[in-house]
Amino acid sequence: MSNVNSISWLIGGPQGSGVDSAANIFARTCAKEGFHIFGKREFYSNIKGEHSYFTIRVSEKPVNSHLEEINMLVSFDAETVFRHADRVSSGGVIIYDSTLAETTLVEVPTIDFEASNRIRKLLEDSGHSVNLSGMLEFAKSRGCIVYGLPYFEMIEAVAIKMNDPKLSKLARVVNVMAISASISLLGIKKDALTSAIQDVFGSKPKLVTINIEAAEYAYSQMSSKFDPKTIKYKITPKDALQDYLLVSGSQAAAIGKILGGCRFQTYYPITPASDESEFLESNQIIDQSNGKNGSIIVVQTEDEIAAVTMAIGASLTGVRTATATSGPGFSLMAEALGWAGMNEVPLVITMYQRAGPSTGLPTRHEQSDLLFAINAGHGEFPKIVLASGDIEESFYDAIKAFNLAEIYQLPVIHLLDKAISSSIKTCKRFSNELKIERGKFKNNIDKNEGGGAAGHFQRFKLDDSPVSTRVPIGTENAIFWNTGDEHTEEGHISEDPENRNKMMDKRMKKLEIALEKIADDDKVTCYDFGPGAKNVIISWGSTKGAILEAIRKLSEEGNKFRFIQVRLLHPFPTETVKKFLVDANQVIDVEMNYTSQLASLVQQNTRAKIDYKIVKYNGRPMSTTEIYIALKAILSGTNERRIILDGGT
Amino acid sequence: MAELKLADYKTTVHNDWCPGCGDFGILNAIQMALSEMQIPRHKAVIFSGIGCSGKTSHFINVYGIHTLHGRVLPFAQGAKIANPDLEIIAVGGDGDGLGIGAGHFVGAGRKNVDIPYLIFNNEVYGLTKGQASPTLRLGEKTKSLVSPNTSNSVNPIALAFVSGFTFIARSYSYDVKHLKDTIQRAIKHKGLAFIDVLQPCPTYDDIHTREWFQGKNKLEPQTTGPRIYKIEDTGYNGTINDESEVNEKMSKILEYSTEWGDKIPIGTFYQNELVPTYHQRIAENNKEYFASPPSHQEISDNENKPIARIDRILDKLKVN
Numbered sequence: 001m002s003n004v005n006s007i008s009w010l011i012g013g014p015q016g017s018g019v020d021s022a023a024n025i026f027a028r029t030c031a032k033e034g035f036h037i038f039g040k041r042e043f044y045s046n047i048k049g050e051h052s053y054f055t056i057r058v059s060e061k062p063v064n065s066h067l068e069e070i071n072m073l074v075s076f077d078a079e080t081v082f083r084h085a086d087r088v089s090s091g092g093v094i095i096y097d098s099t100l101a102e103t104t105l106v107e108v109p110t111i112d113f114e115a116s117n118r119i120r121k122l123l124e125d126s127g128h129s130v131n132l133s134g135m136l137e138f139a140k141s142r143g144c145i146v147y148g149l150p151y152f153e154m155i156e157a158v159a160i161k162m163n164d165p166k167l168s169k170l171a172r173v174v175n176v177m178a179i180s181a182s183i184s185l186l187g188i189k190k191d192a193l194t195s196a197i198q199d200v201f202g203s204k205p206k207l208v209t210i211n212i213e214a215a216e217y218a219y220s221q222m223s224s225k226f227d228p229k230t231i232k233y234k235i236t237p238k239d240a241l242q243d244y245l246l247v248s249g250s251q252a253a254a255i256g257k258i259l260g261g262c263r264f265q266t267y268y269p270i271t272p273a274s275d276e277s278e279f280l281e282s283n284q285i286i287d288q289s290n291g292k293n294g295s296i297i298v299v300q301t302e303d304e305i306a307a308v309t310m311a312i313g314a315s316l317t318g319v320r321t322a323t324a325t326s327g328p329g330f331s332l333m334a335e336a337l338g339w340a341g342m343n344e345v346p347l348v349i350t351m352y353q354r355a356g357p358s359t360g361l362p363t364r365h366e367q368s369d370l371l372f373a374i375n376a377g378h379g380e381f382p383k384i385v386l387a388s389g390d391i392e393e394s395f396y397d398a399i400k401a402f403n404l405a406e407i408y409q410l411p412v413i414h415l416l417d418k419a420i421s422s423s424i425k426t427c428k429r430f431s432n433e434l435k436i437e438r439g440k441f442k443n444n445i446d447k448n449e450g451g452g453a454a455g456h457f458q459r460f461k462l463d464d465s466p467v468s469t470r471v472p473i474g475t476e477n478a479i480f481w482n483t484g485d486e487h488t489e490e491g492h493i494s495e496d497p498e499n500r501n502k503m504m505d506k507r508m509k510k511l512e513i514a515l516e517k518i519a520d521d522d523k524v525t526c527y528d529f530g531p532g533a534k535n536v537i538i539s540w541g542s543t544k545g546a547i548l549e550a551i552r553k554l555s556e557e558g559n560k561f562r563f564i565q566v567r568l569l570h571p572f573p574t575e576t577v578k579k580f581l582v583d584a585n586q587v588i589d590v591e592m593n594y595t596s597q598l599a600s601l602v603q604q605n606t607r608a609k610i611d612y613k614i615v616k617y618n619g620r621p622m623s624t625t626e627i628y629i630a631l632k633a634i635l636s637g638t639n640e641r642r643i644i645l646d647g648g649t
Numbered sequence: 650m651a652e653l654k655l656a657d658y659k660t661t662v663h664n665d666w667c668p669g670c671g672d673f674g675i676l677n678a679i680q681m682a683l684s685e686m687q688i689p690r691h692k693a694v695i696f697s698g699i700g701c702s703g704k705t706s707h708f709i710n711v712y713g714i715h716t717l718h719g720r721v722l723p724f725a726q727g728a729k730i731a732n733p734d735l736e737i738i739a740v741g742g743d744g745d746g747l748g749i750g751a752g753h754f755v756g757a758g759r760k761n762v763d764i765p766y767l768i769f770n771n772e773v774y775g776l777t778k779g780q781a782s783p784t785l786r787l788g789e790k791t792k793s794l795v796s797p798n799t800s801n802s803v804n805p806i807a808l809a810f811v812s813g814f815t816f817i818a819r820s821y822s823y824d825v826k827h828l829k830d831t832i833q834r835a836i837k838h839k840g841l842a843f844i845d846v847l848q849p850c851p852t853y854d855d856i857h858t859r860e861w862f863q864g865k866n867k868l869e870p871q872t873t874g875p876r877i878y879k880i881e882d883t884g885y886n887g888t889i890n891d892e893s894e895v896n897e898k899m900s901k902i903l904e905y906s907t908e909w910g911d912k913i914p915i916g917t918f919y920q921n922e923l924v925p926t927y928h929q930r931i932a933e934n935n936k937e938y939f940a941s942p943p944s945h946q947e948i949s950d951n952e953n954k955p956i957a958r959i960d961r962i963l964d965k966l967k968v969n
Contacts, residue, residue, distance in 0.1 A: 031968035245966040255962055259955045261948030264731050284935060287958040294946050294957060295935045297730060302756030306723035309716065313696070313727025316714065317735070317944035321727075339717055399955075429963055436949035453661075455690065472944060473712045473728065474735050476691045481707060483715035484699075492662055492707050493715075 003091070003232040005035065005060050007186070008067045011179060012053035012080030014110070015046050021200055022074075022175035023054030024246075024424070028196035029183055030058045031246050031426050034238030038063045038545070039424040040621065042649070045271070045362045050110050051079050053649070060238060064390055064425065064545025068625035068647050071233055074182045076151055076174045078103040078132045079111055082119050083649050085135050090143030091232050094136065095181050098148030104131040145231055149181055149218070158217045162210070176211045177218035184222035186235045193219070243429040249391045249420035250275040252427070253350060256398025257322060258286055258296065261436055262348070264314040264321040266299045266307040271362050272418045273324045273352040304329035308336040308349070315345050316482070318443060318472030320402050322348040327356045327369050334376045337411050341381025343482040343491075344460065344468070344507065346405035346412075350398070353417040353541075355619045364619030365418040367541050368593040371600070373413045374570040380504070382511045384408065385570035387415040389525075389544030391425045393567075399434050400522065407439035407517075408510045409470055415569070417592075419542040419621040440469045445478040451489070455479055458489040462502050466509035511571040523566075523573035526580045527551075530560030534585035535635070538564045538577075538610075540598050543590050543622055550628040559635060566598060574605040581608050588612040588634060592622060596642075613642045620648025655684045660710045667775075669859075671822035671848030672701055675769055676708055678820075678828035679738065683711065686833060688736050696725035698741030698750065700776045702769035705740050719750030726762040726927075732944035733928050736836065739766040744774045747783040747803050757841055758812025760927040765835035765842040768805060769822075771850035772857060779853030792855040806906035806918060809843040810899065816842030817887075817902065817919040821877050822849075823859060827915065834917060840926050847877075847913070867911050880905065880916035889921035 009026065013019045020041065027037045038057040044050035055070070057063045069089045075081050078100045088094055105116055105123075120130055126141070128134035136146045154177060155170045164170070176197065183193050194212055201207040228234075247255075254276045257265070267277040277298055286294035301307040307323045315321040325333065330351050340347045353369045355361035373385050384404050388394045394416055405412040450457035457478035461468045471478045481491030486503060488494045529551050539547055544565055551561040564580045566573070581587060589599035589610045596613040603610060614630045616622050626647045633643065658680040666672045683693055693711035697703045699718035706713030716724040725739040746754055746768045757766070772785040779793030783803045790797040809817045816838040820828040828846060835842035849859045858865075864875050880887075887902075889895055898919060905914045932938040950956050 028968060240969055242969075244968045245963060246968050247966050251966065255959050258962070259957050259959050261955060261957065263943040263946050263948065264727075266727070283962055287961055288956045289950065289958055290947070290956055292941075293937060294948075295937065295941070295943075297931060297935070297938075297943050299727075299730065301723065302752055302759075305720060306753055306756055309720040309723040310727035310730075313714075313724035313729075314731035314943065315727075317728050317732040319731045319943040319946070320948065321731070321943075335717060336720065426968060429967070430959065432955065432959065434955060435953050436955055437953065438949075472732070473694050473714070474692060474732060474944075476689075479691055479710065479712055481713040481715065483707070484717055485715065491713075492660075493704070 004234045005236060005238070007058045007071045007233050007235065008069060009056045009058065009072045009074065009182070010053055010070045010084055011074040012051060012084060013075070013077050013175065014048065014079070015043055015050050015052045016048035018172060018175035019052050019054055022179045023056060025176065025193070025196045025200050026179045026183065027056050027424060028199050028246055029188060029192045030235060031241060031244065032192040032195055033188055033235060034240050035059060035235065036062045037246060037424065037426045038065060040066045040419070041422040042620070043363050051083060053080065053084070058235060062426070063549070065549050065624045066621070068623045072182055074178045076178045079108045081132055081135050082108060082111060083115065085139045085144070086122060087649070088139055088144045092144050093185060093231055093233065094139055094144055094146045095178060096132070096136065096146065096148055097151050099150055099152055101133045101148065102131055147181070147185070147226060149177070151177060154218060154221060158214050161217065162213055170210065170214070173211055173214035176215050180215040180218040181222040184219045185226065185228055185231060186233060187228050188235050189237070190216065190219055241426060244426045245429055246424055247391060247427055248422060248424045249394045249416060250422070251279055252391045252395040253398045253416060254279040254283070255430060256395040258283065259432065259434065260399035260402045261320045262322050262402060263294065263296050264311065264319045265296060266301050266311045266323045267325065268301050268304045268307050268329055270326045270329050272354055272421045273326045273329070273350070275421060276324045276350065304332040305336065308333040312336060312340050312345050312347055315347050316473045318441070320406070322350055324350040324352065326352045326354050328359065330369065330373070330376065337383065338377035338379055338381055339484045340411045341377065341383055341507065342484055344409040344470070346409055348401045348405050348412050348414060350414045350416060352421050353415060355617070361619040363418070365621045366592050366617060366619065367417055368597070368617070370415070370540070370569060370597040373415055380508065382408070382410045382507055383570065384410060384412045384514060384568070385415060386412065386568050387541045388420065389541060389565050389567070391420060391423065392427050394420055395430050403435070403437040404514070406441060407437055408514050409439065409467055410510060415541060417542050440467055442469055442471050443475060445471055445475055447477050450478055456490050459491050460487065460489050460503065460506070462489055462506060466506045466513065515571045515573065518568060520576050523568040524576045524580060525565045525567060527563040527565070529555035529562070532583065533560035533562040534583065535560065535588065536562045536564060536581060536584035536586065537588045537590055538566065538598065538602060539590040540566045540569060543592060546622045546624045546627050547590055549624040550631055553628060554631055569601070572601055572605045577602060578606045578608070581606065586611045586634070588614060588631070590614040590622070590627065592616050611641070614645065615642065616645040618646050618648060623647050653684055653687055653690065655680060657690065658683050658710050660708055662707045664708055666701055667852045669851040670701070671771060671850065672705065672769060674822035674825050675767065675828065675846055675848065676705055678825045678832055679705070680709060681825070681829045682832040682836065685829070686836065692734070693736045693738070694728065696721050696728070696737060696739045698745035700742040700745055700774065702740055702742040702745070719745050719748070720753065721745065722750065722753040722757045722766060725764055726757060726760065729762050729764050730927065730931070731942060733763065733939065733942055737764045738836070739764055741768060742782070743768055743770045743772065743784045744782040747805060747808070751783070751803070754808065755812040758809065758814045761813060761815055761840045761924055762927045763840055765832065765838070765844065767832070767844045767846055769848050770805065770845055771848045771854055773850050773853040775850050775853055789856055791853055793853055804906050805845045807903055810902050810919060814843045815840035815921045815924045816917070818843070818917040819845040819847065819915045821847045821862065821915055823862070824877070824915070827879065831917065838920060839922050840924060847915070869911055872911060876911055876913045877915055878912060880914045880918070885916065887917045887919045889919070889923060892923055895921065
């Protein structure tokens, strides 16, 4: 990686100390200078005090994954240095609080026992003292450059400058001082930083003033004390990014829902899904091309069972409806999912996966709910499962999910995950030019059109098409019934064996039609690096970015690769996957779970042999670095058929 | 529009409830209430839970949504929030609403969505052959229980009050006129209304039978006549006209709710329309909610393009 205009940057600190805002300011600053950004957020299941950190990749080209190595580590507490300094590259930079130099490892209570032992061993084995200075010495011995800043003195100086002795207020600006120092070192001009601070704190003018003062002071201190030429990393302004957004996955999915016509969303608070619902509620009044306002109602329910059943009740009135949850909540929704399938109710469940089972690692990442999503619910009923690979896809797939739900009148599970939802990325401005397809939805029925007895409507009409005309409850001349029991065309309970077969056939047939009609591009995306590649990687969801970057690099080194990203997981696009696997010599499955769930699906459906499985289940997303190393090992003929990745802090 | 007759609210679906079941009285009362109020059939939706009572929706000739065990309230609330123009009635059993669905009972109270909810209270799980329901009292042994009930009973009236229901009444399935009147009051009530409908199960509840309600086996033999009495006949009025009356009314409601045995009160214990409905609370933030609720909103134009404009949101996220 070149040292100019490409950097892997990390800021850490106690939860609640403004790590997120600081990272956002840094990311926006670089984006304003014309750079692409990918940011990854890691945090504990905790409100205040535990260690959280944010990694930002800055790049001239679009970037969609993180690296193991850090080029610049920005800190204002001891823990960040203890936890991350060993990953700072040779020639990399560490900014730390010089007053904390003598802090010992045991003085940091939030470093858990296991991490503490690892750090202690690292320092003792390399002959360093077990304190912050020791850690910095260790880093220096590896070629890192360290910069100590006396934050407390700096805050005092700003307070005097601003004529505001209330230091307690200003202690919160230490995060901005830290990033400002790093921006100064990277040679970025102050203007972009000031503008980014305005973007992030724009709604609170007083905060803007204080933060800009603090940032400017830290910036000038840094540039007067240290010569930027001493480091090899530089960010030099590029042409502005035209029409770009800096957006998170949960924001992208929420905006997709708004554009896609979702006007009713339910949720029960759960990490990492709630962010989406909160964003929707903050944007509940919707601008429309007809000049009138639209709106989305967001309802917080008493539990996830209520969330899904309330959403189904709303969907019966004709509105596009969704609920958003994570694994534990989705577990509670399984019974109702079957009801929606049985009664052919369009419903979107946006499922933000996190590390399970049970409470698992509630704020960490995993892709372990694939088979559960496909098989959730007792009995057999049709549902569609699709998975987005990155932040842009979350937006477009959110709209697609509603179209599929209405066209085929069934529940659609849109799989996202923690790595997508809480990451940020510079994305090309989302397009408004999309289609809303409502299938056989009608909101008026003529007197004799219903097909049933007087005024009744055959909601589940058995005719040539397994998809029947659907009307909202409340429509004149169209009274029908719904029931979780097997039912007649009008929706009354029936235990008749012939009717049972016809209704099962009708419902299940919808999946066959969906498989026929859904475009190949929406089923599987195939990326070729070099013609006739025999090494084929297959994966799904948020591993996309890291895989693509790793194989791009490997292709630059003369290796050819094909990457198959499966986007429609159920019904499984067997023929499309087979088509892309036909010339494969080696099939490599990559996914963030223990059991290689996609590999099982591929084997079951296509009978293809999976030669290698790359897995990870430590709660931290796969980095490009570790996928690159694993693929290198495969290229050089490793005997390991299952490669377990373990990167991340 | 032609006048709708009682028969218009009945379906031809075969009714498989046991002969003499209290459900029949409740079904008739609902149909009579709808017919007397001339509620257009397509505007009304019966949401039902699971169990014998769950089948109610199939017997009424309006939209009928037979949901899941315990979940009738969230289903019904979702529909009513999305389309407040619908006349939604939720019905279910005591096990459905106070056992498996108790969390939703409390959750619904907090929201005060504008729907009536009837619990068919017969103290047993009939359709699964007579197990103890949450309203069967501790130590009672109905005929299919192996041993006397080891769980205590829940107090539905008190639970409704502390959960925030704004209309709380009790009626009796064999007093169809009283029940019908109570249902009509509940439909007209602005907010979440609860009716605890006492109802014998002729097959499995051999303790609280129709005869028992009529006065058989009273503890004080000198008293005769039905156990049930109407609180309105004693001069009680449950309507709250001012918030300051709530505390006083609360003690009276709790007193009524524990009265059981030789004397069982029915009637409207509480009605408080001063509490804003969930719909009014939504309209606080979203002024056009009543004119344009979710179910009425257009989402695409003639070319199937979205009519939502996301530019204002995207502008806040743009990098330059």
